[in-house]
Amino acid sequence: PNDSPTPLQNMEQSTIVESVKRSIGDLPEDQREVVRLSFIEGLSHQEISDAIGIPLGTVKSRLRLSFEKLRHTLGDFQ
């Protein structure tokens, strides 16, 4: 059962959040943009391609590259 988090857990969670935010900020703008359009705007790959006028393949590779980096950051905390 999960009682309210300990001060240490709170600190760890804030560290995770800050680390991920930093990694998102460190992404090249074009990668950050496709991640944002996916999550915040809920756009499919085709919709992203149409919205910002880049090929579908480019959308896919930017998503893969950005996820690779972000997962790596989160992976440090697993």
Next chain:
Amino acid sequence: MTVNHHPHDDLLLSYAAGSLSETWSLAVASHLSLCAECQRTIELAETIGGILFADMPDERMSSDALDHVLAQIDQPSGEAASANTRLALDKRAAVSTTFPRVLCEYVGHDVDDVPWKSIGGEVYQHLIKTADKSARARLLRIAAGKTVPSHGHRGRELTLVLSGSYQDGLSLFSAGDMEDVDEELVHKPIADTATDCICLVITDAPIKFKEWVPRLLQPMIGI
């Protein structure tokens, strides 16, 4: 079951974001029910999504948004906010099925009573109806040892092996594996010789068969 082949990250990311359309989501959800590794990937993606939302300008977020994000980190996946076309993985214990449960719900049958239709060469298919017309979903059953005619794609093709296995070039795909292929690849999967191979196949454009005869049949068999 050891799963060796997975969908590419862009598909998993979009699924986690809720921005993947229904037909593709069906394939990803089915694979997830068989693959613990990809379930963890989805959890990671959801955590990232939660942090993205928490980082947005204040007027779009409620005051306890950050608490919600932190709670997500502790309890991923099950409590994640579902979005648009995201298919919920049914984790309740109920009637056990051979096919992933989400797939059974779409097909309306389990593996033993799929109404197969022959499309020639000991290959059978069953088209799956979805509301999303951007892609086609079908179950494919290839008799042991048979070859799917050589074909290229005009788009992406996902193949989830449900039972049996097939060889594609140098790689072996067996139950739980998902082959995620883009349009450059021309391939000719060969079913394993021991048993029939049953797969869920999603395509986003008509398949271009290389041989003359299959191309004639295409309108009739709905590829």
